[in-house]
Amino acid sequence: MLENISATRMEQLQLRRRVELASRGHKLLSQKRDEISRQLVKIAGELKPLRQQVEKELLETTRRFMMARATMEPEDMAAAIDMPTKQFALTIQFASIMSVKVPDLTKDISGEIMCYGFSTTSGELDVALRALERAFDSLIELAEKEKQAMLLATELQSTRRRVNVLEHVVIPDIQETIKYITDKMSEAERDNTSRLMKIADIIRG
Numbered sequence: 001m002l003e004n005i006s007a008t009r010m011e012q013l014q015l016r017r018r019v020e021l022a023s024r025g026h027k028l029l030s031q032k033r034d035e036i037s038r039q040l041v042k043i044a045g046e047l048k049p050l051r052q053q054v055e056k057e058l059l060e061t062t063r064r065f066m067m068a069r070a071t072m073e074p075e076d077m078a079a080a081i082d083m084p085t086k087q088f089a090l091t092i093q094f095a096s097i098m099s100v101k102v103p104d105l106t107k108d109i110s111g112e113i114m115c116y117g118f119s120t121t122s123g124e125l126d127v128a129l130r131a132l133e134r135a136f137d138s139l140i141e142l143a144e145k146e147k148q149a150m151l152l153a154t155e156l157q158s159t160r161r162r163v164n165v166l167e168h169v170v171i172p173d174i175q176e177t178i179k180y181i182t183d184k185m186s187e188a189e190r191d192n193t194s195r196l197m198k199i200a201d202i203i204r205g
Contacts, residue, residue, distance in 0.1 A: 005177055005180060005181060007181045007184035007185055007188070008181070008185075009185070010011060011181060012178060012181045012182065012185070015174055015177055015178045016044045016178060018174055019171060019174045019175060019178065022166055022170050022171050023171060024176065025166060026163060026166040026167055026171065027143070028119060029159055029162055029163045029166065030163055032098050032159055033100075033156065033160055033163055034160060035098050036097070036098050036100070036152050036156045037156060039097055039098070039151060039152055039157065040152050043145055043148055043149045043152070044149065046145055047142070047145055047146065047149065049143060050141060050142050051137065051142060053138050054135065054138045054139055054142050057131065057134055057135040057138055058135055060131050061128060061131040061132045061135050064124055064125075064127050064128030064131050065125075065128045065187070067122075067124040067125040067128070068121075068122050068125035068127075068128050071114070071122040071124055072121060072122045072125065076121060077125070080121050080125060081125075087109070087110050088107065088108075088109050088136075089107070089108040089109075090105060090106070090107055090108070090140070091105070091106040091107075091108060092106075093104055093106065097148070097152065098155070100151055100152055100155045101151070102147070102148040102151050102152070103144055103147050103148065104144065105140050105141075105143065105144045107136070107137070107140055109136075
């Protein structure tokens, strides 16, 4: 492979420029890798308590709905939640973390979640629906953070591979080629010097 390399100063200069460029790329990618790792650690620290909060809120919501069912007639329960007037929309925008596009979720809620008469419903149903409203906020935040973590983890894996390829393959290969060219040029220079000395000896003789 190296035998096909043109052992010239021009080739050597081009390779030195390539290794400088690869080294700068390696430095920038290493910085990106480190920053993504830092962001992931930060998000991971937020995810655990957020998951616990969501689980707690959903458990409370489920418990409240069960209590509401126990204190209401089945047909009254069905009628109360059959035609909700509260509307929910989710807007997805994107932010950038180290050139990685991550979702930024915004909810748009209109209307009232309680759209029934109070004569046939239990107060537990009111509490259950309010608990469900609160759980929505935490669920949206959890979904946002988990998606961010997933995208950053994917980018981190890709960046690590690129850093490793530059560090262990590309830069060493170029440096080996530069060394090969340097050795070949030195050998050629020694041969030329030897020939010139022989010619000088012949002329002097």
